[in-house]
Amino acid sequence: MGPPPVHLLGTGTALPGEPVGNDRLAERLGIPSAWVETFIGTRTRHFAVDLDTGRARWTLEDLCTDAADRALANAGADPSEVDFIVLATATPDALMPSTAALLADRLGIQGAAAYQLQSGCGGAVQAFAVARALLSLGPAGLGLVVGGDVCSKHLDLGQDFRDLPPAALVNYVLFGDGAGAAVVSGRPRPGARAALTHLEHRLAGLGLPPGQRVEWFGAADLRSGTAPRTPVREDYKAVEQRVPELARELRDALLTAADWSPESVDYLLPPQLGGRMTERITSELGRGLEWEPVSCVAETGNTGNALVLHQLDRLLPLLTPAQRALVLSVESSKWIRAGFTVEASDA
Amino acid sequence: MRTVEELIELANAHLGTALAPADAERELTELAGWDSVHLLRLIGLLEQVLDRPVPVDAVLQARSLRDIWSAAVTA
Numbered sequence: 001m002g003p004p005p006v007h008l009l010g011t012g013t014a015l016p017g018e019p020v021g022n023d024r025l026a027e028r029l030g031i032p033s034a035w036v037e038t039f040i041g042t043r044t045r046h047f048a049v050d051l052d053t054g055r056a057r058w059t060l061e062d063l064c065t066d067a068a069d070r071a072l073a074n075a076g077a078d079p080s081e082v083d084f085i086v087l088a089t090a091t092p093d094a095l096m097p098s099t100a101a102l103l104a105d106r107l108g109i110q111g112a113a114a115y116q117l118q119s120g121c122g123g124a125v126q127a128f129a130v131a132r133a134l135l136s137l138g139p140a141g142l143g144l145v146v147g148g149d150v151c152s153k154h155l156d157l158g159q160d161f162r163d164l165p166p167a168a169l170v171n172y173v174l175f176g177d178g179a180g181a182a183v184v185s186g187r188p189r190p191g192a193r194a195a196l197t198h199l200e201h202r203l204a205g206l207g208l209p210p211g212q213r214v215e216w217f218g219a220a221d222l223r224s225g226t227a228p229r230t231p232v233r234e235d236y237k238a239v240e241q242r243v244p245e246l247a248r249e250l251r252d253a254l255l256t257a258a259d260w261s262p263e264s265v266d267y268l269l270p271p272q273l274g275g276r277m278t279e280r281i282t283s284e285l286g287r288g289l290e291w292e293p294v295s296c297v298a299e300t301g302n303t304g305n306a307l308v309l310h311q312l313d314r315l316l317p318l319l320t321p322a323q324r325a326l327v328l329s330v331e332s333s334k335w336i337r338a339g340f341t342v343e344a345s346d347a
Numbered sequence: 348m349r350t351v352e353e354l355i356e357l358a359n360a361h362l363g364t365a366l367a368p369a370d371a372e373r374e375l376t377e378l379a380g381w382d383s384v385h386l387l388r389l390i391g392l393l394e395q396v397l398d399r400p401v402p403v404d405a406v407l408q409a410r411s412l413r414d415i416w417s418a419a420v421t422a
Contacts, residue, residue, distance in 0.1 A: 035403065
């Protein structure tokens with residue numbers, strides 16, 4: 001007997017500004033847009049920063065507030081019902097106070113517990129795991145699971161992109177900014193759309209070098225000149241190789257844990273790396289099966305901790321009673337496989 | 348740039364590759380360490396060296412280094 005299910009009462013998302021197409025991005029970076037189309041396959045993304053001036057227009061806190069507001073409205077819930085917030089991000093606005101605490105303030109929530117996870121593409125799943133543990137402790141009120149990233153902090157638009165090492169360059173075409181949120185409860189409530197039934201997140205890269213590394217540095221690093229020249233690095237070769245393997249392992253582990261036959265699954269929410277790679281992984285994971293894929297990366301870019309919540313936001317309106325979905329994500333930082341099963345609530 | 352060997356030297360000098368002249372005819376997918384980001388960087392380098400835009404669509408469809416050279420240099 002595992003922990004009780006987490007009921008999904010509502011979801012919401014936020015993306016900053018207008019979508020930025022490949023022509024616009026490629027022009028700004030001085031690279032051919034046909035290359036982005038052909039090899040990355042992501043069509044649009046949103047940036048919190050103004051591409052022309054480099055000025056930040058939205059903070060992570062802004063985006064998380066918008067997403068949480070929409071999730072609460074979608075759930076028909078009031079902020080005063082929220083007992084705890086779990087927020088996952090790799091790019092907090094500041095190290096202190098936490099974005100989770102500032103989000104509570106923006107929502108006017110007094111007295112809630114606020115947790116923040118330092119995480120990547122698997123972060124939303126980790127946040128659901130923490131929420132599930134908190135909900136299982138007692139008949140709490142509602143929880144708010146939030147994930148978001150503003151990558152622009154590390155996107156230095158003033159440099160010559162033709163000189164960037166490949167491991168740094170790919171980040172400029174893969175990532176986008178955004179946030180997502182879900183309102184969760186330990187008890188079914190009228191209007192609950194679905195329930196998260198089995199969840200797993202595990203480190204799966206013992207001894208392996210990280211696939212993604214994001215630096216942070218302070219005043220002393222900058223003064224002494226020891227701040228890393230490349231603040232975001234992705235070993236995209238390792239990512240290309242390991243993510244499909246880990247996604248397969250996760251798919252099998254979740255199907256076993258839930259005791260589901262592959263044929264009984266209706267929707268697949270696959271790992272969201274870039275448009276092209278997600279297409280490849282999707283067709284491989286569901287080969288021979290009629291799994292309907294629910295993806296967002298081709299339109300949103302890789303929004304890190306927001307991805308799974310954006311996919312859930314697309315999934316919930318599609319679900320009809322008794323339908324099932326498999327949510328798979330892989331975080332390539334220190335190689336984490338993270339996912340869960342979703343079952344539609346009765347009408 | 349008059350020969351595909353010069354293109355290979357250019358790549359080795361700037362992209363950290365260790366390509367040999369004999370690699371000119373091989374499929375790009377068979378070249379150890381070669382990937383789409385190298386191709387992107389090579390397009391940029393060729394445009395600098397040639398001082399003109401290269402036909403990107405043709406280069407992206409190239410299957411070998413000689414194909415790239417033909418598309419970029421003889422265009």
